[in-house]
Amino acid sequence: MVAITDSLVRLGLTARDKEDAIRQAAAILAGEGSVDPAYGDSMLARERQVPTYLGSGIAIPHGLRGDAGMVRRTAVAVAQFPDGVDWGDGQTVHLAIGIAAQSDEHVQVLAALTGVLQEPELAEALGRTRDKGDILRALGGAAAPAAPSAPAVMPDGYDHRLPAEITGHAGLHARPATAFATLARSFAAEILVGHGGKLANGKSMAALLTLGAERGTVLEIGARGPDGAQAVRALADAVASGLGDADEPEPPAPEARAAAAVPYRGAVRRGVPASPGLAIARTHRLRHAAPAALEEAPAGDPAEEAKRLEAALARAHEELRALQAEVSARSGSKQAAIFLAHQEMVDDPELVGAARARVAQGLSASAAWRAVTDARAREMESLSDKLLAERGRDVRDVGARVVRILSGAPEAPGIVLPEHPVILLAEDLAPSDTAGLDVKRVLGLATALGGPNSHTAILARALGLPAVAGLGEAILQIPDGTEAVLDGDGGVLLPEPDEHDRALAGAARTERQAADAEARAAAYRPAFTRDNHRLETVANIGTPAEAAAAVQAGAEGVGLLRTEFLFLDRDSAPDEEEQFQALHAMTEALRGLPLIVRTLDIGGDKELPYLRLPREDNPFLGIRGLRLCLQRPDLFGPQLRAIARAARAAPAGAVKVMFPMVASVEEYREGRAALEAVRAELGAPPMEVGIMVEVPSVATMADVLAREVDFFSVGTNDLTQYVLAMDRMHPALATRADGLHPAVLRLIGQVVKAAHAEGKWVGVCGNLAAERAACAILVGLGVDELSVSPPSVPELKARIRGLRLADARRLAERALACGTAAEVRALS
Ligand code: PEP
Numbered sequence: 001m002v003a004i005t006d007s008l009v010r011l012g013l014t015a016r017d018k019e020d021a022i023r024q025a026a027a028i029l030a031g032e033g034s035v036d037p038a039y040g041d042s043m044l045a046r047e048r049q050v051p052t053y054l055g056s057g058i059a060i061p062h063g064l065r066g067d068a069g070m071v072r073r074t075a076v077a078v079a080q081f082p083d084g085v086d087w088g089d090g091q092t093v094h095l096a097i098g099i100a101a102q103s104d105e106h107v108q109v110l111a112a113l114t115g116v117l118q119e120p121e122l123a124e125a126l127g128r129t130r131d132k133g134d135i136l137r138a139l140g141g142a143a144a145p146a147a148p149s150a151p152a153v154m155p156d157g158y159d160h161r162l163p164a165e166i167t168g169h170a171g172l173h174a175r176p177a178t179a180f181a182t183l184a185r186s187f188a189a190e191i192l193v194g195h196g197g198k199l200a201n202g203k204s205m206a207a208l209l210t211l212g213a214e215r216g217t218v219l220e221i222g223a224r225g226p227d228g229a230q231a232v233r234a235l236a237d238a239v240a241s242g243l244g245d246a247d248e249p250e251p252p253a254p255e256a257r258a259a260a261a262v263p264y265r266g267a268v269r270r271g272v273p274a275s276p277g278l279a280i281a282r283t284h285r286l287r288h289a290a291p292a293a294l295e296e297a298p299a300g301d302p303a304e305e306a307k308r309l310e311a312a313l314a315r316a317h318e319e320l321r322a323l324q325a326e327v328s329a330r331s332g333s334k335q336a337a338i339f340l341a342h343q344e345m346v347d348d349p350e351l352v353g354a355a356r357a358r359v360a361q362g363l364s365a366s367a368a369w370r371a372v373t374d375a376r377a378r379e380m381e382s383l384s385d386k387l388l389a390e391r392g393r394d395v396r397d398v399g400a401r402v403v404r405i406l407s408g409a410p411e412a413p414g415i416v417l418p419e420h421p422v423i424l425l426a427e428d429l430a431p432s433d434t435a436g437l438d439v440k441r442v443l444g445l446a447t448a449l450g451g452p453n454s455h456t457a458i459l460a461r462a463l464g465l466p467a468v469a470g471l472g473e474a475i476l477q478i479p480d481g482t483e484a485v486l487d488g489d490g491g492v493l494l495p496e497p498d499e500h501d502r503a504l505a506g507a508a509r510t511e512r513q514a515a516d517a518e519a520r521a522a523a524y525r526p527a528f529t530r531d532n533h534r535l536e537t538v539a540n541i542g543t544p545a546e547a548a549a550a551v552q553a554g555a556e557g558v559g560l561l562r563t564e565f566l567f568l569d570r571d572s573a574p575d576e577e578e579q580f581q582a583l584h585a586m587t588e589a590l591r592g593l594p595l596i597v598r599t600l601d602i603g604g605d606k607e608l609p610y611l612r613l614p615r616e617d618n619p620f621l622g623i624r625g626l627r628l629c630l631q632r633p634d635l636f637g638p639q640l641r642a643i644a645r646a647a648r649a650a651p652a653g654a655v656k657v658m659f660p661m662v663a664s665v666e667e668y669r670e671g672r673a674a675l676e677a678v679r680a681e682l683g684a685p686p687m688e689v690g691i692m693v694e695v696p697s698v699a700t701m702a703d704v705l706a707r708e709v710d711f712f713s714v715g716t717n718d719l720t721q722y723v724l725a726m727d728r729m730h731p732a733l734a735t736r737a738d739g740l741h742p743a744v745l746r747l748i749g750q751v752v753k754a755a756h757a758e759g760k761w762v763g764v765c766g767n768l769a770a771e772r773a774a775c776a777i778l779v780g781l782g783v784d785e786l787s788v789s790p791p792s793v794p795e796l797k798a799r800i801r802g803l804r805l806a807d808a809r810r811l812a813e814r815a816l817a818c819g820t821a822a823e824v825r826a827l828s
């Protein structure tokens with residue numbers, strides 16, 4: 001039985017928000033030595049899985065089950081917030097009852113709580129009381145369980161009865177009780193549950209909690225009514241199978257992984273780990289440059305200026321419409337709505353009318369437009385309504401766009417950065433934004449949207465920049481210049497760290513740097529497992545500079561050259577010669593190490609505006625990758641020629657070709673035939689040709705394809721999104737699109753078997769290859785090559801050296817037998 005003691009009750013607290021309140025409850029427990037300091041993170045992670053609001057202003061934050069090891073002594077702490085704390089979903093909490101339980105003792109407290117829950121006035125009084133005794137009496141007193149020996153007396157008429165034993169680790173706590181009540185409500189029969197001399201309405205979660213049923217308790221389920229027999233059977237079965245709670249491991253929750261990381265005590269913002277590493281710097285919100293200091297052109301003839309203004313407004317409208325479509329395709333229409341608002345601003349009759357009037361008075365088009373938009377922006381910024389004041393910034397943006405067009409400056413101005421190093425905060429980053437980042441000044445990326453498979457994440461890893469994605473829009477309100485810690489391993493951003501947290505972050509960064517240095521020192525040796533199994537460790541690159549970086553990092557070649565990066569950030573496609581020069585520079589840098597050139601993979605999340613491809617409702621399922629190239633010989637031809645010429649100039653066998661997004665044998669054959677024709681014409685040497693495994697159809701047909709291809713490389717980023725039907729860019733789904741899902745692993749295993757049967761090799765070049773938890777499983781599945789961003793190569797090699805193939809195989813077998821990604825993650 002858990003006793004709540006005086007020292008565990010704190011009255012009259014205030015909290016900034018729910019996270020703060022939970023941390024305070026955790027701090028009470030930690031202060032009494034009941035839990036490790038990191039337990040607060042575990043409580044927050046748990047809260048994100050299942051909110052712990054119970055009702056009547058009471059919440060019961062508690063840690064992840066997997067973190068029971070952090071609990072030194074079972075205890076319950078009561079944190080009272082008389083002013084209330086917003087718990088989300090319109091709920092306000094006055095009592096946060098923090099539970100630290102090694103097993104199921106806290107069920108007694110829940111039982112006591114339900115008495116309070118059923119008396120809202122009592123709950124309200126406890127939320128305000130200045131007397132700890134009131135709380136101790138209400139929770140301690142009512143908590144005494146009824147004697148388990150006393151039998152429950154089922155009333156007459158409840159003729160259908162069955163016993164059922166509680167098997168879940170934590171007894172009949174809130175979640176299983178909810179499952180029970182929900183199932184019970186699907187029957188017409190009245191249902192009672194008896195235990196220890198008490199009876200509870202089986203359709204009420206709160207009533208069920210009053211039973212205080214621990215693990216091993218045998219409940220008596222009784223039903224009265226026409227479907228009573230089915231009801232008791234179904235409910236008894238549900239209880240026997242754990243009410244969804246029995247052996248369910250904690251989900252992978254990136255936040256759970258984060259919880260095990262650095263135990264900051266400040267109010268961290270949690271997102272998804274997107275790229276490892278730790279940065280401590282001032283924040284800076286992403287802004288693009290205003291057009292280069294514009295020479296204010298002297299006003300010409302007013303009629304001419306008026307025409308220029310109209311043309312610039314029309315062009316701005318066009319640009320904004322394209323931007324809206326692009327953002328909408330990439331991130332959804334909600335995110336794109338701002339560009340719709342911008343379009344309305346360039347059409348705003350008042351703004352346009354005022355600008356025209358000024359032009360008529362002799363001002364130049366740009367001076368007139370700047371004057372009216374500045375005036376409007378100032379007016380809005382002075383409003384006390386924050387939201388409206390914010391819109392002032394948009395008016396300035398639109399103002400700058402039109403002025404830039406009038407100046408004849410090119411479309412995409414670069415990112416403006418202050419002189420000092422920063423952590424860049426952005427809603428999301430376009431691939432070209434991230435690719436062009438100055439890594440001397442940008443030490444880390446924190447984005448409101450996106451997930452671990454977004455291109456921001458991929459590029460951040462390639463640049464060796466720590467990054468956290470999916471942090472939520474609120475980060476965009478952090479004022480520029482705020483000192484912050486960005487923890488890419490833990491997936492957190494911590495603005496304004498105190499001394500303690502800054503020291504923790506500094507120590508973690510030093511530790512990481514030391515580990516990196518150690519791994520780098522061993523990077524030039526090949527990676528063998530402890531039982532002498534060799535894994536090819538290669539790099540994913542996009543530019544010639546990265547080819548050199550890959551060699552320096554100890555990569556044994558390039559497993560994936562994303563050739564689309566040669567096409568980004570420009571107004572037209574590079575021609576054959578330019579592509580050849582880039583490929584040649586890479587083979588030179590690689591000095592005979594293999595270079596796997598993936599042909600152009602455009603479409604889906606990778607767009608090239610200058611190609612003006614028709615909009616598609618479903619770009620991820622449309623004309624992309626190899627499909628697009630087969631339809632566009634004007635793009636494919638020059639690229640294949642450049643590859644063949646690079647192969648001709650490189651050491652024998654160094655250049656290999658790989659087709660992306662192959663969905664069928666026919667597509668592969670067509671691509672190979674196109675390459676072969678070019679190769680023969682140019683007299684280039686034969687090249688190995690492989691395919692990316694990104695589409696489930698190709699994974700399932702791997703046995704057929706294995707007879708024709710020279711190798712496979714699994715693109716887990718796309719394969720995961722197509723297998724799980726979860727868009728890798730989706731703000732809400734990206735975190736759940738987990739490459740360690742058994743469905744993905746089974747397909748990889750299947751491809752490896754099929755390939756090895758034909759003597760072909762299999763690599764993995766998606767992000768999963770760089771995931772700590774995935775390495776042993778992929779090795780165990782028999783994958784021959786792992787391809788990661790250059791900075792990750794040393795660490796990957798170190799990880800492989802720590803494995804035993806035999807153990808990895810066993811682990812992989814267990815992973816394949818798992819039912820969920822969470823179970824797979826729980827294995828390691
Ligand atoms: C993949 O899909 O896993 C992959 C490596 O390709 P990309 O991320 O470029 O789509």
Ligand code: MG
Nearest residue numbers: 694715717718
């Ligand atoms: Mg892909």
